[in-house]
Amino acid sequence: MIGESYRQKSENELVKASLEGDKQAFSEIVSRYQNMVARTVKGMLGDSVFSEDIGQDVFIRLFHSLSDFRGEAKLSTYIQKIAINLTLNEIKRRKRFFSTFSQKGNNEMFEFEVADSETEEKKEAAELVSKALMSLDPKFRVIVAMRMLQGYSTKETAEMLDLPLGTVLSRLSRAQEQMKNILRKL
């Protein structure tokens, strides 16, 4: 089967094929990384249609910048960087919009719809984490999302965000403090 052969291809092979105009290859890239992008974007922006749009933009941006991908880092890291940048831009845009046109608080800028989960318990869990994340300062939120939702180490997070390791460590400890206070209220 055609799909099966693409599933076995390496990242670099898929990138090369996509650059040559192979739609199936790019389709395989989207399939492989869409859940990872969803965790980052929805984890940081909340579960809403806007997050879906940002997710779509991530792959459009990826497609147009594939020729810049040198293969020195993993493709997942490259995609993750695009997702983080677009999400942070959206957070900034919303902050600007709400500070200009609305009196809403920081965490009201985001939506807490949670997609139907298997059980009520799981739905509650996702909702709790979503609310806690949205209440965090965005500079802490990105670090928490990378670690908690994607399982990246402190070193990987630092590389991904182009931040010194010390900065990530100090933000992580401050994020933990902030999270403690947030969870106490939830």
Added chain:
Amino acid sequence: MKIPELKELILRSLDKESDPEKASAMLEEAGVTWKFSEGFHDRVLDAVFSTGDTVVRKIEFVRNLNSVFYRIALTGVAAIVLLLISIFVIQGSLSFDSFLGLGDSYDESIVYLLTGN
């Protein structure tokens, strides 16, 4: 997973010493994960490849416009050069008057031409 346990796990996952991969897997198991809605994959491909076609069309248009511009510009330059040569041959110089076709005219003849006296 009960809410107090979940809160504990969230805080533990942020410990510097914790294993982030393990904590993230446990949270995922507890239901803390997000996915895009059904049809996301197809929407992305539609958007990517329709945008791709638009970009290709735009690039082709700009390329065609450029080649047309160069042709017009080259023809224009060639016409100007020919005009200069013909002025030089006819008038014998390339002065400002000769550009205006006044190279061999006297002031009196211009006044006569304009006023009729």
